[in-house]
Amino acid sequence: MKIIAAVVNGVNEEYVLEELTLGELYSDEVIVKMVATGICQSDEALRVGAEAYPMPAVLGHEGAGIIEKVGSAVKDFAVGDQVVMAYNYCGTCPSCRTGHPAVCTEWAALNFSGNRSDGSYTFYKADGTPVSNFFTQSSFATYTITNSKNLIKVDPEADLRLIGPLGCGLLTxxxxxxxxxxxxxxxxxxxxxxxxxxxxxxxxxxxxxxxxxxxxxxxxxxxxxxxxxxxxxxxxxxxxxxxxxxxxxxxxxxxxxxxxxxxxxxxxxxxxxxxxxxxxxxxxxxxxxxxxxxxxxxxxxxxxxxxxxxMGDSVPQLAIPQLIQYHKQGKFPFDKFVKFYKFNEFNQAAADSNSGETIKPVIIIDESYRSRNDEPLIVFNKYFN
Ligand SMILES: NC(=O)c1ccc[n+]([C@@H]2O[C@H](COP(=O)([O-])OP(=O)(O)OC[C@H]3O[C@@H](n4cnc5c(N)ncnc54)[C@H](O)[C@@H]3O)[C@@H](O)[C@H]2O)c1
Ligand SMILES: [Zn+2]
Ligand SMILES: [Zn+2]
Missing domain, CATH: 3.40.50.720 (NAD(P)-binding Rossmann-like Domain)
Incomplete structure (x- = not known):
């Protein structure tokens, strides 16, 4: 399957929109059609080399989208589900079993290695060059392969254009x-x-x-x-x-x-x-x-x-629905500091975050998406108000 992603080809290079091919879908994984993604300062830390990462890479770990395809072993999710994506964890180590998946013993391997434990990749360039993923999520793309453990199913009424940042920065x-x-x-x-x-x-x-x-x-x-x-x-x-x-x-x-x-x-x-x-x-x-x-x-x-x-020592599957609830009640009004950008504006959005101008940039990947209620988004929004 061909997709478009914002690729970082080397340290300090800008985001470049490139056509990539998705790798094979494993049985415990799903393909998500991305609607929107936040940019976190941790994405920037990797792009500018403050922390080493295998490049080329598709960054992004505050994604929200709709499930396009599920692997054969995935039981809890179905095509069409609205999801927010957070980090991956093994589910069976002592940390995971005691409710601290953010310190899963496999955390670095699952979220920061760029590929699966068998060495395979989820993205490839046309010439066959493998492209690293990030957080098993890589939300800076039109479609991505992620693990079912990364996913949080959200209310069909929730507006996916807004809630991606709940997956990392706000959760933290x-x-x-x-x-x-x-x-x-x-x-x-x-x-x-x-x-x-x-x-x-x-x-x-x-x-x-x-x-x-x-x-x-x-x-x-x-x-x-x-x-x-x-x-x-x-x-x-x-x-x-x-x-x-x-x-x-x-x-x-x-x-x-x-x-x-x-x-x-x-x-x-x-x-x-x-x-x-x-x-x-x-x-x-x-x-x-x-x-x-x-x-x-x-x-x-x-x-x-x-x-x-x-990651706030949080269990994302518990905390994110709670945050959506707080947001509905007006207690967690993070929409006040989100600013929306178009899919071809990754570099501008990152620059605005670095300069202090924008607190939370969110890239709208699928502009045709409308939420169930299609409430007009916030006043900051230059595309939907
Ligand atoms: N621990 C975790 O699990 C986790 C998770 C997500 C993000 N992070 C990290 O948290 C950090 C913050 O992320 P963010 O998205 O809020 O970034 P941000 O850049 O938007 O926020 C940092 C803030 O610090 C302010 N600042 C800079 N210099 C200052 C100074 N001298 N005095 C006072 N304030 C100053 C900036 O103006 C900015 O508002 C990043 O390093 C990010 O990578 C950590
Ligand atoms: Zn674990
Ligand atoms: Zn982050």
Whole structure:
């Protein structure tokens, strides 16, 4: 089957739309006709080489689409189902069996190797060159092969143009709060970086009842969005003194929880320095930077904790329907920061994400798609309003 995908042929190269051929469909896999996909900063991290990845590759791991074909062993999904795609996991290792599939022992092999465990590929160029997949998902394509474990069936009423980002960035922000930090009602939290991950965490902090929610960024436009979504305080760390503002907001006690989505060494250190006694910090960025700590003074003396959280430690099949429900109830209004782009605008969308102009770019792959209700999409939308 011939498809079109946005291919990255080498580190720092732009996305190029190319015709590829889908490989053989395995029995536990499905073919999804893509409707839309978010672009995550982790896609950008691979494209620019911050993390090594086998190229050429079809990136994308925030896809939403409709099942086109199912493998012979797939029982839970049928042709025509509306799905969001998240990460792949084995389902049988101790992590998977205890409800932590994001730390599946096979995670790297299944999501980051570019091919299946038998060495076969899901995409090929016309000359036979294999093309890596990403997250067994590769949503930057008109059709893709994915594993049934990547899939979350969604309400037929759900609008697939909007909900792809629930598969990674928003899932991560949500899960970091509910599973990673588990803040107490009435506690305080500081979130560094108000991109999709930070704002997902912020909306969740509000849902779980944090009473002080401090958003920190270097772009005032993003901080305005953070305020609209429930930040009780904002700090522009470029123009304001961070420590002074935190002291003023918390009466000198510091915050109970902090999250860093910037991956900048000095910011990660600041995220720990502003913690109250007993506070917890979750660093989330996919960046190679290190964090220097003096455990005795930075952690032990103050009973502070640093918590690693991958993909929000969430079970996507449980969390994503929950997030769709919160969105319907107006508690998780991520549509406020989505901007839509056309299929031939991957490079523009990525540039706008990098410059800070767009918080969550979503590429509409199938412009003919209409949701069941076909409610007009949000005002930001330049194609459907
Ligand atoms: N841990 C995980 O499972 C996981 C999952 C998804 C994404 N990620 C990673 O999370 C990170 C954030 O993703 P995103 O999509 O929200 O990215 P983003 O680029 O949209 O957000 C980062 C934010 O940090 C802000 N920032 C930059 N420098 C700053 C500074 N000095 N002070 C304060 N703020 C500053 C930026 O303006 C931006 O708003 C990325 O590194 C991404 O790869 C991790
Ligand atoms: Zn597993
Ligand atoms: Zn991601």
């Amino acid at each position: 922000g949500f899960g970091t709060v509910v599973n990673g930090l588990q803040p107490q009602t009435g506690s305080s939290i500081a979130i560094f970086g108000t991109g999709a991950v930070g704002l997902g965490a912020l909306m969740t902090a509000k849902i779980v009842g944090c009473s002080t929610i401090i958003a920190i960024d270097i772009h005032n436009s993003r901080l305005e969005t953070a305020s609209e979504l429930g930040a009780t305080h904002t700090i522009n760390s470029k123009t304001e003194n961070l420590q002074e503002r935190i002291d003023e907001i918390t009466g000198g006690r510091g915050v109970n929880y902090s999250i860093d989505t910037t991956g900048i060494s000095s910011i990660m250190k600041a995220s720990i320095d502003i913690l109250a006694l007993g506070g917890s910090f979750a660093p989330l960025a996919v960046k190679p930077n290190s964090l220097e700590l003096k455990p005795f003074t930075d952690l032990i003396m103050s009973n502070r904790k640093v918590v690693g959280v991958l």
